[in-house]
Amino acid sequence: MTSTTPRLRSVVRGLGSALPARKVTNDELARKVDTSDEWIVQRTGIRQRYFAGEGETTSTLGAAAARAALADAGLEAADIDLIVLATSTPDYTFPSTATQIQAALGITHGAAFDVQAVCCGFVYAVAVADKFLISGSHRRALVIGAETFSRILDFEDRTTCVLFGDGAGALVLEAQEGTGANADRGVLTTQLRSDGRHRAKLFVDGGPSTTQTTGHLRMEGKEVFRHAVGMVSDVVRGAFEATGLTADDLAWFVPHQANRRIIDASAEKMGIAAEKVVVTVDRHGNTSAASIPLALSVACADGRIQQGDLVMIEAVGGGFTWGSALIRW
Ligand code: UT7
Numbered sequence: 001m002t003s004t005t006p007r008l009r010s011v012v013r014g015l016g017s018a019l020p021a022r023k024v025t026n027d028e029l030a031r032k033v034d035t036s037d038e039w040i041v042q043r044t045g046i047r048q049r050y051f052a053g054e055g056e057t058t059s060t061l062g063a064a065a066a067r068a069a070l071a072d073a074g075l076e077a078a079d080i081d082l083i084v085l086a087t088s089t090p091d092y093t094f095p096s097t098a099t100q101i102q103a104a105l106g107i108t109h110g111a112a113f114d115v116q117a118v119c120c121g122f123v124y125a126v127a128v129a130d131k132f133l134i135s136g137s138h139r140r141a142l143v144i145g146a147e148t149f150s151r152i153l154d155f156e157d158r159t160t161c162v163l164f165g166d167g168a169g170a171l172v173l174e175a176q177e178g179t180g181a182n183a184d185r186g187v188l189t190t191q192l193r194s195d196g197r198h199r200a201k202l203f204v205d206g207g208p209s210t211t212q213t214t215g216h217l218r219m220e221g222k223e224v225f226r227h228a229v230g231m232v233s234d235v236v237r238g239a240f241e242a243t244g245l246t247a248d249d250l251a252w253f254v255p256h257q258a259n260r261r262i263i264d265a266s267a268e269k270m271g272i273a274a275e276k277v278v279v280t281v282d283r284h285g286n287t288s289a290a291s292i293p294l295a296l297s298v299a300c301a302d303g304r305i306q307q308g309d310l311v312m313i314e315a316v317g318g319g320f321t322w323g324s325a326l327i328r329w
Helices: 026-030 037-044 058-073 097-105 118-135 196-201 221-243 260-269 288-301
Strands: 007-018 022-025 048-051 082-086 111-115 140-148 166-178 186-194 202-204 217-219 252-255 310-317 321-328
Touching (some): 007 118, 007 288, 058 097, 058 140, 058 166, 082 118, 097 140, 118 140, 118 166, 118 186, 118 321, 166 186, 186 221, 196 202, 196 221, 221 310, 221 321, 252 260, 252 288, 288 310
Parallel strands (some): 082 111, 252 310
Antiparallel strands (some): 007 166, 022 048, 310 321
């Protein structure tokens, strides 16, 4: 419930993103698999995505996004004492990709680790970093979503290979004193859920402890679609209930970018006006944990999101995992 006791808040200091050099259009994919620009646009809203090339990995994209976020914040890498990276496509099984980004940035203090909640990973990472910051144990966090899903796609499977893309986005969060009221800048609430009974609907069919291979992404798209809007509503409603805020209070709704139809149906169901919805799935495809920070970057760069705006992020991912965060920018 709403409290007005002074407390620490995780406040957004900076934001950055990075995309691979190579842009891949629907027409280019249609030359390799039995699909068409028309089908992909109609069913998903996707027009293009980016695929990592040689030398581009989850850690190089994540580090580039982190550098951009630090520059935006006017901070040095040394000012960061926590790195939480959301990814399902790590550079290696171990060590964590977060530690590789930490090394790339030249940071040798504090903690760095990965969080794995597939497409909901960025929301999980924001929630985890928020809990560290508001506890007072850490001061400034880089929260990164970075993915190279092109490396786990089966390019013989047209039902999945047209949907995903690569990229990274990063947020700098800083612990600052707040009043405890909803008018505070920073993360106001996070809502996380999971239900592992749904594994078979969206998974990768390989792993060190089962097949000793990396595996490929498998999805029952229709099944995921069927559950998606209900899960979104659950955590969006949860965030409103936790804060006493409503859809009318929102300045921007920045959902995970998987499918235009899911985004539109979720916004409509929650009574969120269409002009408040940030959509970037057309230009990035589904970049899993990177999609929300990439969308935030677009909406900040073009001047839509301003300091003080109330921003709702939410995502649904494999597991299933689902979650939301309400942030006063
Ligand atoms: O990030 C979170 C996880 N991901 C998601 O949120 C994805 C959720 N699911 C979806 O977005 C949609 O279910 C899809 C975009 C994956 C599929 O859309 P759909 O409207 O559910 O299509 P469908 O699976 O019912 O397929 C319709 C038809 C089928 O042909 P028939 O059986 O009707 O003859 C498919 O074989 O479309 C066919 N199809 C394709 N046609 C051209 C499937 N993929 C393609 C393709 N190109 N790439």
